[in-house]
Amino acid sequence: MNVRHLTFRLLQVYVAVVRLGSVSRAASQLHLTQPTVSQQLKRLAEAVGEPLLNIGEGRITPTLVGTELYHAALDALSRFEDFNGFLQDARQGTRGSFSIGVVTTAKYILPRLLGPFNRSFPGVEVSISVGNRGYILDRHRHQQDDLYLFSHPPTGEHTLSGRFIHNPLVLITPPDHWAVHHPPADFSALLEERFLLREPGSATRLVFEEWLRKRNLQLKRVMQIESNEVIRMSVEQGLGLAVLSEHTLAEGEHKLGRPAIPGFPLGSHWYLVCHGNRRMPYAAANFVRFINDNLAHCVDERYIHNDLGALLTQLNTQH
Incomplete structure (x- = not known):
């Protein structure tokens, strides 16, 4: 035959x-x-x-x-x-797979998005890469993932992004710090304090340093720590002050002070990012649609700042 x-x-x-x-x-x-x-x-x-x-x-x-x-x-x-x-x-987009690169801080919000998505679309497999901003930027540069989650998105001719969650950056102190009970009228009163900062290039550090530059302020004592958890625990133990994403403090009970300082929290947002010159898998595009339609069921409404509609319009032209 x-x-x-x-x-x-x-x-x-x-x-x-x-x-x-x-x-x-x-x-x-x-x-x-x-x-x-x-x-x-x-x-x-x-x-x-x-x-x-x-x-x-x-x-x-x-x-x-x-x-x-x-x-x-x-x-x-x-x-x-x-x-x-x-x-x-x-x-x-109800079957298939996609990959997502996530900056370290975003690991606190990604499960709130993926959990409901997985319950609705159990046939979709998702692989996740987590790292600091430099690592995820490198993955983005080499197009290693289908989606990325940044709080300070990269720019470029072929980069598409849409913000969707407010990411307030809050000032934290040890619980017994003097500024908790007697908040100063201006941040300059804290310049002699030791500040615990993430590594250079961290989005949180970028936003904080830009805020300081605009006010012509300069920190006197800085300790670099490449971990939000270690920074948080170090502040609890009195090692210094820090500026962290409010989302990193949402899980569990923490012994921290949050003094009412003018200008805080600092404004920042989470963005979904993808490559405009690379066709996105149907499952990944469905994930973006799911977030756009169900964000209020995934995160507290006070954090929602959803501009994903424009991103979805651009993605629809790929399919």
């Missing part, structure tokens, strides 16, 4: 004839003429090299070889039906 001569249409015609036991009924069901169906059956028999059908009175039945071909054709057609269903699910 020359399998190259077995086409999808030949198998469809053969299965219909065997099921219905009639060329005329098969032709009617397939919207073909009887001569066309007969010609297809002849081509199929020639490709197999064996008789496939017994032509009896009133009904056509398969031969021994024809019966095996019928079962093989059913398996093949069924597999393609399964694939067609999968293809429809994939195009709707």
